[in-house]
Amino acid sequence: MEAPLFTVVVPATTANLGPGYDSVGMALSLYMTVEVKEALKWNVHYEGEEYAGLATDDTNLIVRTIQDVAGRHGKEVRPHTLRVISDIPLGKGLGSSATAIAAGIEIANELLDLSLSPKEKVAIGSEIEGHSDNVAAALLGGVTVAYFIENELEVVQLPQPIIGVIILVPPNALKTSESRGFLPQELPHSVASAGNAASNVMLTAMALGDWELAGKMMEKDIFHEQYRKPLLQDFDQIRDFCHGLGAYGTTISGAGPSLFVAVKEGKQEEIAKQLEKEFPYYRAIAITPSPIGSTIQKDA
Numbered sequence: 001m002e003a004p005l006f007t008v009v010v011p012a013t014t015a016n017l018g019p020g021y022d023s024v025g026m027a028l029s030l031y032m033t034v035e036v037k038e039a040l041k042w043n044v045h046y047e048g049e050e051y052a053g054l055a056t057d058d059t060n061l062i063v064r065t066i067q068d069v070a071g072r073h074g075k076e077v078r079p080h081t082l083r084v085i086s087d088i089p090l091g092k093g094l095g096s097s098a099t100a101i102a103a104g105i106e107i108a109n110e111l112l113d114l115s116l117s118p119k120e121k122v123a124i125g126s127e128i129e130g131h132s133d134n135v136a137a138a139l140l141g142g143v144t145v146a147y148f149i150e151n152e153l154e155v156v157q158l159p160q161p162i163i164g165v166i167i168l169v170p171p172n173a174l175k176t177s178e179s180r181g182f183l184p185q186e187l188p189h190s191v192a193s194a195g196n197a198a199s200n201v202m203l204t205a206m207a208l209g210d211w212e213l214a215g216k217m218m219e220k221d222i223f224h225e226q227y228r229k230p231l232l233q234d235f236d237q238i239r240d241f242c243h244g245l246g247a248y249g250t251t252i253s254g255a256g257p258s259l260f261v262a263v264k265e266g267k268q269e270e271i272a273k274q275l276e277k278e279f280p281y282y283r284a285i286a287i288t289p290s291p292i293g294s295t296i297q298k299d300a
Ligand code: HSE
Pocket: 015, 016, 021, 022, 023, 131, 133, 134, 176, 180, 224, 254, 255
């Protein structure tokens, strides 16, 4: 069988981490792999059932992103076959669309030899996605903090977090657009100030490696948690249970409906088992933050 031209690997991501709404992202050790081969027409082949309902032609998000990036450079990419193998749950708050967008940007960059800088990639991804948090972490890896307002982008990376992570994945999916529809249009100044303070302390604590404090602040979000948590079964009970197990903090993963739990490094497997036993509605995935973002791999 003909070998792929190259393979792109992109991590899953969790966004917000509580009060870092639309700004903070973390890459996770779940990955999407896309093998790229030349072909006569666009064909996206997803391995496994999770992604079975997605478009497989040139309306697919990865392909649309490839052509979007090409179009920005006055070019078009000839058809290719993309074989996608992914262990990222779809539509569950783990940045699956940002992962696809990051893959598309990397493929266009490689096929057209565009030499895009990391910041240029994040800027394009943010424009396509509408916010930066997932796509910055998917492209750069680790924990990213982005300012993306009216197409002005600044993005920085925090030191690699030394923690374990549990993602609680419910059976139902939730569209980000639907979840965003539950949020208020405006917040009083004093409320926004409280959210800003929680986010500032959380990020400084993360930078200092103080995850006890980061986890505490992660739970003080006022921007979205209270509006979205009615959509998440047993949210408060899970948070209380995690406190009892010594977790650093629990929050909604991105727009939901999964939950993100930060725990001491090495404790994730054991705590995941206890969570799954207590809350069998959810599948508990024990993982770690991913230090690497999207990468291109070629056979030597
Ligand atoms: N910041 C986004 C949200 C993440 O919370 O809606 C989901 O894409």
